[in-house]
Amino acid sequence: MxxxxxxxxxxxxxxxxxxxxxxxxxxxxxxxxxxxxxxxxxxxxxxxxxxxxxxxxxxxxxxxxxxxxxxxxxxxxxxxxxxxxxxxxxxxxxxxxxxxxxxxxxxxxxxxxxxxxxxxxxxxxxxxxxxxxxxxxxxxxxxxxxxxxxxxxxxxxxxxxHPGCQLQRYTKKTKNKRPVIVWNHRWEFDKNPQEFFAALEEVDLKNSCFDLVLLGECGQSVPKLFLAAQKKWGDRILHYGFVNSKKEYISWLQQSDLVISTAIQENFGISIVEAIYYGCFPIVPARLSYPEVLPQKYHHKCLYEDFDDLVAKIILFLEDYEEYETIRGGLSQSMFKYSWSSTISKYDAIF
Known part of the structure; x- marks a missing residue:
């Protein structure tokens, strides 16, 4: 009723x-x-x-x-x-x-x-x-x-x-000339962008090629880390800043290949679920909510233990990212259990 x-x-x-x-x-x-x-x-x-x-x-x-x-x-x-x-x-x-x-x-x-x-x-x-x-x-x-x-x-x-996620049907991803790494978290200290950009600098020293998409909400002023990143990575940044349109947000996720989290606080991780569903491979900490959210069979490839492990996993993906296509497909399908169509009955039944 x-x-x-x-x-x-x-x-x-x-x-x-x-x-x-x-x-x-x-x-x-x-x-x-x-x-x-x-x-x-x-x-x-x-x-x-x-x-x-x-x-x-x-x-x-x-x-x-x-x-x-x-x-x-x-x-x-x-x-x-x-x-x-x-x-x-x-x-x-x-x-x-x-x-x-x-x-x-x-x-x-x-x-x-x-x-x-x-x-x-x-x-x-x-x-x-x-x-x-x-x-x-x-x-x-x-x-x-x-x-x-x-x-x-x-x-x-x-x-x-688990919170329901608004996951829409989407067309198959197109292959990029070189891998695209996306950041789609808030531009705040608890998401630890400092470690994210530090890892990218280490990866760059290994001559690994990649482009960047920097999405997410920020507060009243843009953090210095992101201003510095905009200057450093220049034309390798395909998009910079928050997008109001959900359609445009999804489009950028579909154009990306790798999503990374360096968060020190995450109770669920809707942004990671969305990125995975729309075709990104995740590299995330082996702590917080991530081991709970990701299927266990993918833990060894997706979860990193420390900074060195994070850098190593990014390089491994970038060097052979097309080989991850099947894994990305399986991960994408596994996220559907978090869609509202899968979870709504549990919420509605409470009342």
């Missing part, structure tokens, strides 16, 4: 936007979306719920869908509606930029959200395990009465559902 649901997305951009749009598009339920722009994330955590309380009347909705960039306990107090919480990320396990301290308020919002939610869902087993693992360490700093019971309660009520 179709339900009338309200989806509150306080950070409507990137994977949050993709997830919300995909669920609403494919769901059997009648889901109404209310959003805020994807900026000022700390204030979204602190004040987004207060904003939604003032602009939305919850009476006509049977349940509320929220994601992790807001305080749902405040909503629950006021609205008395069952709440589904999807944990895209959590402040407890998020890496800190240099010269920044722990955001204790954000961490406590995470705890309170998990306890207040009627349905608690994490986007990967890796994310859930990491979150649970950090709880005991966090409360070690408490001078007395650490609430270690929280981890057991969250483990009991939480479930894992």
């Amino acid at each position: 179709s339900k009338k649901l309200l989806f509150l997305e306080s950070f409507y951009g990137g994977s949050h936007k993709d997830f919300a749009d995909g669920w609403i598009k494919h769901s059997v339920h009648d889901i109404e979306l209310c959003t805020l722009p994807s900026c000022h994330w700390k204030w979204r955590l602190r004040a987004a719920a207060l904003h939604f309380m003032n602009v939305v009347t919850p009476d006509k909705y049977e349940a509320i869908i929220c994601t992790s960039m807001m305080s749902i306990s405040e909503l629950k107090n006021r609205w008395k509606r069952p709440i589904f919480l999807y944990m895209h990320e959590s402040q407890l396990s998020y890496p800190l930029p240099k010269n920044s301290g722990v955001d204790h308020h954000g961490i406590h919002i995470d705890f309170n959200n998990c306890l207040a939610a009627d349905w608690l869902v994490f986007n990967s087993q890796t994310h859930l395990d990491t979150f649970i693992g950090h709880i005991a360490r966090y409360f070690e700093r408490a001078p007395e009465y650490p609430p270690q019971w929280i981890s057991e309660e969250i483990k009991t009520k939480a479930q894992v559902l």
Whole structure:
């Protein structure tokens, strides 16, 4: 039976936007979306719920869908509606930029959200395990009465559902004159572009030929690393910067051969799933969510252990990239299980 649901997305951009749009598009339920722009994330955590309380009347909705960039306990107090919480990320396990301290308020919002939610869902087993693992360490700093019971309660009520991805049918890739490497992640410190460009410099010293496509969202100013890369690689960069059009984004993925992640934080990895589905071979860390997302039979070729292994795997691919065509085809097919058409029934069944 179709339900009338309200989806509150306080950070409507990137994977949050993709997830919300995909669920609403494919769901059997009648889901109404209310959003805020994807900026000022700390204030979204602190004040987004207060904003939604003032602009939305919850009476006509049977349940509320929220994601992790807001305080749902405040909503629950006021609205008395069952709440589904999807944990895209959590402040407890998020890496800190240099010269920044722990955001204790954000961490406590995470705890309170998990306890207040009627349905608690994490986007990967890796994310859930990491979150649970950090709880005991966090409360070690408490001078007395650490609430270690929280981890057991969250483990009991939480479930894992990989996010659906908006994967479209596509035509077969054309062969490039030389391999194209794509970066399609946010231009932020947690995606570790410094290691990505350092690896490319090492590969370049071996006289391996490649071109570059640099996609992804960046903040208010372009990081110096990307400005330097634009100057260094020059006309070898086939595209530079964010594209608003999903069609154009997919087109660049289809024109690329190799996708690399050097991330220090990744709870699922929609951008990697998309790149693989559209024909790119992945070289990604043997940690975070990647071993969970990639089929095990491809781990030995796709997962790298350290920087030297990353460089070696890139060179191996570039030297004989046409030989990887069959593997790329198998990897592409394996990603279809993350499409909304494959996952939507699990989400809709919750209600």
